[in-house]
Amino acid sequence: MKLINAIVQDKDATKLANALVKNKIQATRLATSGGFLRSGNTTFLVAIDDERVQEVLDIIKSVSQKRKQFMVPPMGVEGERAAAFPVEIEVGGATVFTQTIDDFYQF
Amino acid sequence: MKLINAIVQDKDATKLANALVKNKIQATRLATSGGFLRSGNTTFLVAIDDERVQEVLDIIKSVSQKRKQFMVPPMGVEGERAAAFPVEIEVGGATVFTQTIDDFYQF
Amino acid sequence: MKLINAIVQDKDATKLANALVKNKIQATRLATSGGFLRSGNTTFLVAIDDERVQEVLDIIKSVSQKRKQFMVPPMGVEGERAAAFPVEIEVGGATVFTQTIDDFYQF
Ligand code: NI
Ligand code: NI
Ligand code: NI
Numbered sequence: 039m040k041l042i043n044a045i046v047q048d049k050d051a052t053k054l055a056n057a058l059v060k061n062k063i064q065a066t067r068l069a070t071s072g073g074f075l076r077s078g079n080t081t082f083l084v085a086i087d088d089e090r091v092q093e094v095l096d097i098i099k100s101v102s103q104k105r106k107q108f109m110v111p112p113m114g115v116e117g118e119r120a121a122a123f124p125v126e127i128e129v130g131g132a133t134v135f136t137q138t139i140d141d142f143y144q145f
Numbered sequence: 146m147k148l149i150n151a152i153v154q155d156k157d158a159t160k161l162a163n164a165l166v167k168n169k170i171q172a173t174r175l176a177t178s179g180g181f182l183r184s185g186n187t188t189f190l191v192a193i194d195d196e197r198v199q200e201v202l203d204i205i206k207s208v209s210q211k212r213k214q215f216m217v218p219p220m221g222v223e224g225e226r227a228a229a230f231p232v233e234i235e236v237g238g239a240t241v242f243t244q245t246i247d248d249f250y251q252f
Numbered sequence: 253m254k255l256i257n258a259i260v261q262d263k264d265a266t267k268l269a270n271a272l273v274k275n276k277i278q279a280t281r282l283a284t285s286g287g288f289l290r291s292g293n294t295t296f297l298v299a300i301d302d303e304r305v306q307e308v309l310d311i312i313k314s315v316s317q318k319r320k321q322f323m324v325p326p327m328g329v330e331g332e333r334a335a336a337f338p339v340e341i342e343v344g345g346a347t348v349f350t351q352t353i354d355d356f357y358q359f
Contacts, residue, residue: 040354041150041244043255043297045280055179064240066152066188067179070297072269072281081280083150083177085242095357103359132359133278135299137244137255137351140147143202145210145239148257148351162286171347173259173295174286190257190284192349244351247254250309252317252346 039139042084046132050102051080057097104131146246147198149191153239157209158187164204211238253353256298260346264316265294271311318345
């Protein structure tokens with residue numbers, strides 16, 4: 039078995055939790071901060087058979103990989119329409135690593 | 146050395162912490178959620194000599210394994226005595242896995 | 253790659269986070285409790301190339317190792333000056349262990 043550690047942005051955490059549930063993949067969720075990703079993040083731990091590791095990686099990637107997004111910046115105090123051009127920003131991103139599980143038990 | 150990861154239900158976490166202390170086993174406790182167990186859960190990390198792994202597993206199992214329990218369901222709004230028959234429910238359960246620790250330091 | 257797990261006292265956590273940032277070392281931070289260290293603690297996870305493990309260990313040690321510190325005990329209710337002799341106490345301390353990372357991804 040493998041342990042998959044996935045650190046994703048908070049904004050992608052609920053989407054990822056739902057995608058894992060939908061695929062019947064159990065995960066433990068930790069509130070984490072700092073580090074691998076600049077903004078608030080959430081760490082998922084998934085203990086899974088070797089044969090399903092790639093499936094889990096694909097789900098994590100599809101849900102939380104870095105992507106461009108257009109955002110309308112908040113208007114200034116004057117509320118001028120001219121200031122409201124959408125700008126392209128980068129969101130998401132995941133840091134993922136796998137480790138070996140020696141023994142696994144359910145009591 | 147081994148790292149034991151134990152995910153138990155919140156309701157068993159204090160009992161497990163006490164049992165570990167009583168046996169002079171140091172553990173780090175993480176608030177976790179979702180996944181391996183349906184309700185709120187707590188993850189314990191125990192770094193321990195290989196020779197004591199089975200002892201720790203036995204403690205975790207004895208404290209937090211799945212068991213039947215009789216519960217008197219909450220009464221309905223009418224408060225009828227007839228509704229208060231105890232029902233058998235399943236509580237507890239632990240997901241536990243071990244990993245290899247390469248090097249261990251205390252500074 | 254290696255995963256470094258470092259459990260330090262809460263009082264040393266900010267210093268350690270700053271020292272890691274200064275050395276461009278990414279870390280994920282977990283609020284943890286109990287166990288390895290008696291008072292409140294924080295766990296840092298650092299995924300790092302094998303060649304940099306010793307550098308990270310040195311940083312953790314320099315920031316958070318056990319050391320003596322003089323503390324003026326809080327005055328009694330009478331506020332007597334005679335009671336305010338500084339006493340030597342031990343603070344800090346870190347429990348650190350490394351594990352092998354099998355595969356590492358950034359999405
Ligand atoms: Ni395996
Ligand atoms: Ni060993
Ligand atoms: Ni390596």
